[in-house]
Amino acid sequence: MVETVTRKRIEILVDTPLVPRLIKHAREVDISGWSLIHVDAGGGHDGAWQHDDVTEAAAKTIILIIASEAKAAALVDALAPLLDSYGLLLTVGDIQVVRGDRF
Amino acid sequence: MVETVTRKRIEILVDTPLVPRLIKHAREVDISGWSLIHVDAGGGHDGAWQHDDVTEAAAKTIILIIASEAKAAALVDALAPLLDSYGLLLTVGDIQVVRGDRF
Amino acid sequence: MVETVTRKRIEILVDTPLVPRLIKHAREVDISGWSLIHVDAGGGHDGAWQHDDVTEAAAKTIILIIASEAKAAALVDALAPLLDSYGLLLTVGDIQVVRGDRF
Amino acid sequence: MIVETLTSPVILFFVLGIFAALIKSDLAIPEAFAKAMSIYLMAAIGLKGGIEVSASGFTPDLATAALAGLALSFLLPFFAFALLTRFGGLGQIDAGAVAAHYGSVSVVTFVTAKEILTGQGLSPAGYMVAVLALMETPAIISGLLLARRGQLNSNTESSGNGLLHEVFANGSVVLLVGSFVIGLIAGKDGFEPVKPLFETGFRGVLCLFLLDMGLVAARRLTQSKKLNARLVALALIIPVTNGALGVTIGTLIGLDVASAAALGILAASASYIAVPAAMRMALPEADPGIYLSMSLGITFPFNIIIGITLFSQLASMIG
Amino acid sequence: MIVETLTSPVILFFVLGIFAALIKSDLAIPEAFAKAMSIYLMAAIGLKGGIEVSASGFTPDLATAALAGLALSFLLPFFAFALLTRFGGLGQIDAGAVAAHYGSVSVVTFVTAKEILTGQGLSPAGYMVAVLALMETPAIISGLLLARRGQLNSNTESSGNGLLHEVFANGSVVLLVGSFVIGLIAGKDGFEPVKPLFETGFRGVLCLFLLDMGLVAARRLTQSKKLNARLVALALIIPVTNGALGVTIGTLIGLDVASAAALGILAASASYIAVPAAMRMALPEADPGIYLSMSLGITFPFNIIIGITLFSQLASMIG
Amino acid sequence: MIVETLTSPVILFFVLGIFAALIKSDLAIPEAFAKAMSIYLMAAIGLKGGIEVSASGFTPDLATAALAGLALSFLLPFFAFALLTRFGGLGQIDAGAVAAHYGSVSVVTFVTAKEILTGQGLSPAGYMVAVLALMETPAIISGLLLARRGQLNSNTESSGNGLLHEVFANGSVVLLVGSFVIGLIAGKDGFEPVKPLFETGFRGVLCLFLLDMGLVAARRLTQSKKLNARLVALALIIPVTNGALGVTIGTLIGLDVASAAALGILAASASYIAVPAAMRMALPEADPGIYLSMSLGITFPFNIIIGITLFSQLASMIG
């Protein structure tokens, strides 16, 4: 079987207008890439929302980032002060990747 | 590094018209929030489907829920009788979250 | 609690035009189903991209596959020679599923 | 006449869609655009119907046609159910779900029929839009009665209010009825400023929408794994019988030829928006692969390409 | 006059949207289609404004109206801020964010007002589109000054260039100003070939867009958990006061009745596109639930259904 | 003449899109809407071409132009390949992929050219739409031959049927050819009812579509990391040479000035829909960053802003 290494899979749910700012933070801790997953709707303590709002300020997006444990930790630390004011939902899981040197 | 706690990441793939019903079940086991991920197409035992169907009865959505182990178990138990008739695809994984008291 | 079994959760980020080809590989190793998750945008070594490109050659999609460990390994092996030329991002994680005999 | 129909751009685009799906072309109409067109078509057809009724007033004809439509929608499923269980070999629940589709109606089939009939100088009365709206939902109730017969105490989640709400608050019903009422209130003068969009563009949009419907219908047919020869046959027999019944009743209650043809087409058509959504919620055990493949994959193309011409000729013959 | 307004299809579709959301219908306009319509409306309104100014030339009236608009947008937030902190009980940051919305403007409110006024023979001057564009952004600066007052040295990430860029490169500002300039360059003759799309279809598109806005506004209101009685009251009081002020100033600086009414409506309207996006970036600590519910959930429907008529009558009275 | 072109709203919207992308505005046309517009434009151009040919009949001119188009599409990649490998420094596979793009055509460049030429009284023959459709695919075969030269036995997955199918069942090819055939069948009379949508709205839609194309082209250019000075130069040199060749051949085979100009523009234009999709499948090792940045990021804007005028003047001069 092909060789795999363990990396972190980070998901950050965030208001769409704030995405560029978080990407900037990711770049600063030397994370190499990211992908944005389309979220249609959701609900939580603050009520429900749908992506079909006319104002984009209400839409949310998931930023998916694969990174090494060290970079993931650095990113979580960098985002820690923003968690509350940005209302981020941040999860970190373990996954196996092929060609792990890329992350 | 910021403190994290382990939580469950639940993904439920379900026909879009049934989403409100599953959310109701989640609320009943006191789950605090959910997000809907857009699925474009898929295939399985019953053939393939695309989201671009005119009838929404054929579209599917992923419900993403972060919850404590106890709530996740309660949700899985609540959904168990529906798994077959609703044709649910239900997966549960482990992730780390910051501000874990929210889930 | 309902009985669950461990399976693999495979995510493959790939250029949309190549999706049918990867599905064919998945079918060849006897994988029973797949779902396509909508990705809006992303960035990496090769620069950034958005789904709103007029040419579909530039859009990317995540193929989500739940499979047994054996089938997952077979799929990873089958895709190994394509990883570079197709520019795949392939991750494999562990999850619990109900009705595990389906995968 | 069938040649005339078959060389109209509206139908040709539908055929192009079927063709593209069959040769497995990657041609695809974006989902949001298809939905936008269906919203546009429903708003336009509702508005026009309302305006025509605001001009003609509530006539006895309207009342008779409405009653006939309601009765057809409510009763046709019983007949379809019998065929589906006995000849089609479906279980009670699947048969009930399919039956509901055939009692209800397809807005696009109606719209296409209206265009083709009007092109032949046979313009159905404006109130037929109201009949269309009325026929959408009674069949859902019959279908559920049939599916749940003898299980009245089953504590399904969807019993009662939830479903009623789902049926009457269904997006397409609200939009169609709402636009009809707006047309009634605004009248011919109020309509004038918005007419360019809703009238001028109508047939062109219908072309593009039918292109998508052709793609969707043919893809559903080829991707489906749930159809057998008997179900295919029923997906042709039921609309033909329902349609003939609709035309006959329309003629008997004294509708003009065009409106009787329209009633026949409504009876023959099968829902693929409101009813599938309601069935998925009310009867989750029913297999959507069966009812969608039959209504969307077979009956819809049959009606567009053959049914419309068939029932309008029948109406001309007996009218 | 209010009856006339309330029976126009444009407003009726808005009411239908509100109704559908209140009965919890699943009617939904696809997001991409709604965004497409808003792009179309902004391009059309920009083009038309530019063409009218290219015909009339840059008049002193234009300059006065532009100055008045700029001043209103910049100053109105100070007045709103006082009300929001004292009567509404909001903190400095939330109050600053909300205040910015009320200083800025809503393009759709303006477009609807233009349609309704024109329908009553009261056509606002073409340059009011330029005023609309000018009023979008100054309020953002005032709102930020208010929110950050006394914290000048706070090293927020968004201070400085980033925000200025966000404000002036905001999609809706670029599209509106860009289309206005294209209209100016192309003039009446250059516009002729593209006129069918941008003029003929305009009101119909506005109908469908307001249908969506009704859905969105009512859903936001019912799903919101952030409003209390005082904030609801302010979401009605602020537009009425701002609007009255706008009409008065418009009349004092010598604008014709229709343009004074339009200035009032601009002052009364609250942004729900450019400003929320800017606030989410510049003041992430401010709660979007508050500003969106107030501007989109209350002020927007109030202006569409009542405000437009109110301010046009006020302008007629004092004009 | 270039001034006339540059003040047409169609081009101005394209420039606005480029401008918005360069100042990093967040202006964005929803993907579904952009795709919808491209479907609309292809259906409309196909229909109109078919109707014109149904009126003029299959003339010898049509046959000559078709042959010339086929030959150009098949042969132009060989010339481009030589430049790309020798001067551009690309490897065999990348050069073959890029070359295929330059042999094939861009529908939007053609449509824009048709609008601009028609605006100058230079209306290309209806059959040029058929030539457009014919030129889409031969270049794909040449490009693959070039990329795989000397590797005939390579057991790539895409060899054979799969690719042929991909090429001929490509959505844009099916839609263009299908609409052309529908136009042929329906003729002028059959087109009448759908004309309002497909003719009246055409230029307005083209404006909004080019706005999006401007955004997309400029973003691709600024986000690309694959271009160097030589490739940029080739993305200008190849279209100029191809275009000049196309005009010359068009004139030599006796086409009227407008049609010769159109043939030149087709030769100069580079595909950014059908070919990239085919290349991504047939030559996954080729870098899409190179071929998309060249065809979409440089050649497309060059042709829209300068090329169209250039080749129409050349055609007028030598015609």
Ligand SMILES: Nc1ncnc2c1ncn2[C@@H]1O[C@H](COP(=O)(O)O)[C@@H](O)[C@H]1O
């Ligand atoms: N570390 C990462 N995490 C998530 N997505 C990534 C990552 N790296 C690359 N991607 C995605 O893969 C695409 C191609 O990456 P690259 O080949 O590095 O340009 C990017 O545009 C992203 O969408």
Ligand SMILES: Nc1ncnc2c1ncn2[C@@H]1O[C@H](COP(=O)(O)O)[C@@H](O)[C@H]1O
């Ligand atoms: N437990 C959860 N699982 C998944 N998504 C969540 C969860 N909680 C919140 N969300 C998402 O985060 C958004 C904001 O949450 P809240 O701040 O609780 O209102 C919600 O609208 C959901 O989209």
Ligand SMILES: Nc1ncnc2c1ncn2[C@@H]1O[C@H](COP(=O)(O)O)[C@@H](O)[C@H]1O
């Ligand atoms: N193994 C799988 N991995 C990911 N998605 C799946 C899998 N199996 C089924 N699905 C999804 O679930 C839907 C229904 O599956 P089925 O009931 O097998 O037809 C499919 O169309 C896919 O979207």
Ligand code: NA
């Ligand atoms: Na029926």
Ligand code: NA
């Ligand atoms: Na204001």
Ligand code: NA
């Ligand atoms: Na070419």
